[in-house]
Amino acid sequence: MYRSGTNCGVRSMASHRISTHPPLLPHPRPRPRSRCLNDQPTVKYLILILVLFAAPVAAQDLPAVLSEEDLLRLVAEHHPLAVRADLQRDRARAVLREARGGFDPKLYGDLSQKYFKGTRYYSLAEGGLKVPTWFGVELNAAYERNGGYYLNPENTVPDEGLFAAGLSVSLGQGLFFDQRRAELQRARIYQRATGAERLLQINELLYEAGSRYWEWAGAQGAVSVYTEAVELARARYAAVVSSAALGDRPAIDTLEARILVQNRLLGLESARLEAANAAAALNAFLWLDGVIPLELEASTRPPDPAAVVIAPLMPLSAGLTNPALTLTRLKLEDLEVDERLQLEQLKPRLDLKYNALISGSAVQPLENYSANDYKWGISFSQSLLLRKERGKLQLTRIKLSETQLELSDKIAQLNAKVEQAENEANVTVAQYALATRNVSDYSRLLAGERELFQAGESSLFLVNSREVAFIDASLKQLELMVKHRKAGLARNFAAGQTAPPLVGGVVPNE
Structure with a gap:
């Protein structure tokens, strides 16, 4: 189950096979994991216990006949990328929490003293609380106590200290919108964007995964077709050999029958190679809890091709809901936040501060409050040319126009892909019906030719020709089945409706 790496202590390689007889038996298949885990024996034992006991629990839900829905549900719940996509929600919550931190109340304190040759020149002490609000007003409360022989007169306060309570507000730039409110809006947009990005990844x-599944199903069907052809060719070869031994057929017919068997075996081996490659591609999507890789058991099969539904696609229930469009629309919203913020930058900066003052010795502060005791201030600033601000605003509006054009282009492209996929799916329905009739007709021709051959009224060449036509028709039928099902997946993917019916509650609505 494990081997030592050259640069690291341990490299975990674990895999299981999907089957019900026996269910998910451990089967080694190298799959590189973490580059360096840990050399401690305890870690090895814990990973070994996880690998040995996690698989039988999951095997209860895996049938011997693996359907498309079962596969996609397994991928959506256990693939590492699907598990990783769930982390997007946690990231979005962290970003939103960080943005909300801009409105957290803040305690502050400041102490500054000077002593020289035994004399206290000054002692300045101040502490307080600042509370930002969503409306751009910042509330504050502070306590100030100063003293000293050389204290600056403007810092003189009563011996018991001085309380101050008031507010500061921007009357120009920042009154209706500022950087803190912009960051919070961006965080909320990002939270919705991560939900759309997660859905897009899934x-x-x-x-x-669905495309690889139907390629595997088609390859397995081709193996069945060639297996049946080999069995028939071998039976015919045995009959020809017996007839040649009795003198009923020329000996040269045995050579032709043997060549026929060999050609069928070549076709079977090629089909097995395609099936093995298709299974290997499908195995890349099979995981348990995003940690343990799984493998298809050799006995696992897709549904019988005759049971696969080949029918015109149902109309889309909600039109285009592709997450890529949602991400582009959210990008527009984010740029609109930038535009609004940069419009604020064009306004002059006008900040007003006001604090009511109350002596620290007041027993009842509200009763001792006087409107004549206060401190206030106002500051003003304005760029004369506003070239920097106007340049930023112009760039943002250009980006808005580009993104709107990008959105229109994406909608047109996705509509075209949906229409193309629907056309292909609907056309293959009629083609599949024709191919099914061809298979039936070729089967009847082949059966009649075999009867004539057994009666001595036909040749191996004619029987071989009928079999080749029957095999080609069967393979064409499988090809059309795969093409139709992949076209349905492509339509749903372009429309953005692949994941929700399968994942259910896993997809967040944020």
């Missing part, structure tokens, strides 16, 4: 993952 959609892409399920589309790829």
Whole structure:
């Protein structure tokens, strides 16, 4: 289960096979994990216990016949990228929490003293609380106590100290919108964007997994077709050999029958190679809890091709809901926040501060409050040319126009992809029906030719020709089945409706 790496202590390689007889038996398949885990024996034992006991629990839900829905549900719940996509929500919550931190109340304190040759020149002490609000007004409360022989007269306060309570507000730039409010809005947009990005990742993952599934199903069907052809060719070869031994057929027919068997075996080996490669590609999507890689058991099969539904696609229930469009629209919202913030930068800066003052010795502060005891201030600033601010605003508006054009282009492209996929899916329905009739007709021709051959009224060449036509028709039928199902996946992926019906509550609505 484990081997030592050259640069690291331990490299974990674990895999299991999907089956019900026996369910998910441990089967080694190298799959590189973490580059360096830990050389401690305890870690090895814990990983070994996880690998040995996690698989039988999951095997209860895996049938011997693996359907598309079962596969996609397994991928959506256990693939590492699907598990990683869940972390997007945690990241969005962290970003939103960080943005809300801009409105957290803040305690502050400041102490400054000077002593020289035994004389206290000054002692300045101040502490207080500042409370930002969503409306751009900052509330504050402070206590100040100063003293000293050379104290600056403007810092003189009563011996018991001085209380101050008031507010500061921007009457120009920042009154209706500022950097803190912009960051909070961006965080909320990002939270919605991470939900759309997560859904987009799952959609892409399920589309790829579904495509590999139907390629595997088609390859398995081709193996069945060639296996049946080999069995028939071998039976015919045995009959020809017996007839040639009795003198009923020329000996040269045995050579032709043997060549036929060999050609069928070549086709079977090629089909097995395609099936093995398709299974290997599908195995890349099979995981348990995003940690343990799984493998298809050799006995695991897709549904019988005759049971696969080949029918016109149902109309889209909600139109285009592709997460890529949602991300572009959210990008527009983010740029609109930037535009609003930069419009504020064009306004002059006018900040007003006011604090009511109350002596620290007051027993009842509200009763001792006087409107004549206060301190206030006002500050003003304004750029004369505003070139920097106007340049930023112009760039933002250019980006807005570009993003709007990008959104229009994406909508057009996705509509085209949806229409193309629907056309392909609907056309393959009629083609599949024709291919099914061809298979039936070729089967009847082949059966009649075999009867004539057994009666001595036909040749191996004609029987071989009928079999080749029947095999080609069967393979064409499988090809059309795969093409139709992949077209349905492509339509749903372009429309953005791959994940929700399969994942259910896993997809967040943020």
